[in-house]
Amino acid sequence: MDGPMVTMGVRHLGGQVAVVDIKGEVTAACEPVLMSAYEEAGGLGTSRLVLNFAGLEYMNSGGIGMIVTLLVRANRQRQQLAAYGLSDHYREIFELTRLDEAITIYDDEASALVGAAT
Amino acid sequence: MTEATGPERVRSAEQIELSVREASAGVAPRNDSGRWAAKVDRLDVVRRDGVRGTNVAGRRLTGPVQGFGKMWQKTYRLAAGAAVSPEEAITTWKAHFPEFWPAGNRFAGALTGISPGDVALLDLAIGGGVKLSTGVFVLYADEESFTLMTPQGHMFAGWITFSAEGGPDGTVVQAQVLMRANDPLYELGMTFGGHRKEDVFWTGTLTALGRYLGAADLTVTTRTVCVDSSRQWRKTSNIWHNSMVRSVLQTLAAPVTALRRRRG
Numbered sequence: 355m356d357g358p359m360v361t362m363g364v365r366h367l368g369g370q371v372a373v374v375d376i377k378g379e380v381t382a383a384c385e386p387v388l389m390s391a392y393e394e395a396g397g398l399g400t401s402r403l404v405l406n407f408a409g410l411e412y413m414n415s416g417g418i419g420m421i422v423t424l425l426v427r428a429n430r431q432r433q434q435l436a437a438y439g440l441s442d443h444y445r446e447i448f449e450l451t452r453l454d455e456a457i458t459i460y461d462d463e464a465s466a467l468v469g470a471a472t
Numbered sequence: 473m474t475e476a477t478g479p480e481r482v483r484s485a486e487q488i489e490l491s492v493r494e495a496s497a498g499v500a501p502r503n504d505s506g507r508w509a510a511k512v513d514r515l516d517v518v519r520r521d522g523v524r525g526t527n528v529a530g531r532r533l534t535g536p537v538q539g540f541g542k543m544w545q546k547t548y549r550l551a552a553g554a555a556v557s558p559e560e561a562i563t564t565w566k567a568h569f570p571e572f573w574p575a576g577n578r579f580a581g582a583l584t585g586i587s588p589g590d591v592a593l594l595d596l597a598i599g600g601g602v603k604l605s606t607g608v609f610v611l612y613a614d615e616e617s618f619t620l621m622t623p624q625g626h627m628f629a630g631w632i633t634f635s636a637e638g639g640p641d642g643t644v645v646q647a648q649v650l651m652r653a654n655d656p657l658y659e660l661g662m663t664f665g666g667h668r669k670e671d672v673f674w675t676g677t678l679t680a681l682g683r684y685l686g687a688a689d690l691t692v693t694t695r696t697v698c699v700d701s702s703r704q705w706r707k708t709s710n711i712w713h714n715s716m717v718r719s720v721l722q723t724l725a726a727p728v729t730a731l732r733r734r735r736g
Contacts, residue, residue: 379502412502415612415619415633419545419650422536426543426700446511451611451621451631456537 360384362391370401371467377409382416385423392424401433404466405457408439418451425456434458438466507614509589515609515623516591520580523593526722527715528607531623539629539652540707541659543700546649546670549693550678552685554642559615561636561645565681566618572680574673578603588613592620598716602723606715608632622654625715627666629654645681647674652704655711659703667696 360378367373372395380388395403405421428435438460440448448454460466517529536543552561565572566586570579576597582590590610595603604627608620617635622628630651636643649670653659658666675692682690711717722729 412504414504414507414614414617415631416617416635419631419633419648422543422650423545423699425537430700430702443505443508447508450509450511450533451535452533452537453535 360387362387364391364395366395366400367467370399371404372396372400372402373404373406373463373466375406375409377411379412380410380417380420381412381414382420384417385420388420388424389427392427396428396431396433403428403433403435404463405435405437406439406463407437407441407444410440410444413444413447418447418453421453421457425453436460436466436469438462504614507588508612509610512589512609515607517593517607518582518591520593523578523580523595524603524605524719524722525580525593526605527625527713527718528591528593528605528623531607531625531713533609533611533621534624534626534629534654534710535621536630536650536652538707538710540655540704540710541628541653541662542698542703543630543652544649544667545697545699546651546667546674547695547697548647548671548674548678549695550645550682550687550691551639551641551689552636552643552645552682552687556643556685558636558638558643561643561681561685562616562618562634564685565634565636565645566613568684572677572684574676574680577673586610586613586618598719602720604716604719605722606719622651624654624710625713625718626654627658627661627716628652629710645678645685647678649674650699652700655714656708657711657714657717661716 360376360380363375365373374391374395425435436458440459445459448459458469460469514530514532515528517525519525569581569586573579578595579592581592588610591607593607595605598604606626607623609623610618611621611631612619617633619631619633621631628651630649633648636645653662671694678692679690
């Protein structure tokens with residue numbers, strides 16, 4: 355099986371907020387990359403994790419399943435999960451799968467960070 | 473063969489590094505348009521022969537976020553061999569999906585097969601001559617996988633992904649369930665025999681598929697992971713939609729309902 359075609363960079367923005375910049379394809383194969391990014395972002399007392407999907411090129415149902423797994427891990431650590439940068443197509447998928455009820459979706463990073471502060 | 477794992481799974485940094493391939497490797501990105509179902513708020517149902525068809529119309533879809541019980545990921549795998557490609561295996565699985573189900577259970581899907589947005593109606597044998605009537609929604613479908621999502625009232629809230637992938641010894645077919653029991657009653661049922669029944673169901677399905685595909689070894693491996701051992705008590709009210717309770721009531725009321733229809 356091919357490895358995942360994705361990169362996930364982590365930015366700590368202070369105020370216990372971290373952003374994960376997702377670029378490429380989100381499928382079940384990228385679980386190790388996502389969980390590694392989570393480990394990096396979730397340390398240092400992070401209470402809010404923001405997923406930046408602006409670089410998302412492709413996502414299948416395995417990818418959605420993995421985001422659910424990430425959500426469980428974040429909830430276990432009492433961390434909030436938010437997202438921004440989703441295209442209309444992927445926003446609809448979040449709504450269809452009802453992930454939007456657990457992950458707050460914002461239009462851009464500024465809104466997501468304001469949301470994080472409130 | 474069965475393997476059970478606890479809630480935490482940790483991979484080494486070496487594994488992580490090895491599995492990363494830069495997006496800049498020069499491979500054209502895939503396109504998933506047309507593979508996902510269009511957004512729906514509530515399910516519409518087309519009447520189909522051979523199933524009761526209740527407990528689906530007007531229901532909302534439920535993912536693991538909406539369920540009540542512990543979250544489980546259950547993976548069933550079978551080596552289908554080198555004679556069939558992953559694409560051929562999935563094409564066959566989609567085309568003959570109901571035929572691989574264990575006896576006593578009915579899956580009434582669209583005549584066109586399995587396509588994103590389809591709603592299939594199910595009658596599942598739950599014992600005592602009672603059929604649990606529910607349905608599933610085709611959330612996603614491509615050449616190598618398809619995913620079904622459950623509606624309110626189904627035994628579990630979540631999705632099942634059926635996939636096939638090539639390996640050194642040929643194609644491996646897989647069914648993977650990511651689910652929580654939908655309400656406390658189902659959670660009780662899953663705890664006391666429900667999980668075993670589900671294992672038997674999907675093992676039987678994969679065995680039938682493997683036989684159809686000509687697999688030499690029909691051994692199904694099962695891997696069960698408890699992704700989240702906590703229950704979502706705020707979802708207790710999901711019990712209102714419980715399709716098992718409703719199916720029992722519908723079965724008991726069937727003679728009266730038929731009489732009323734006849735009188736008209």
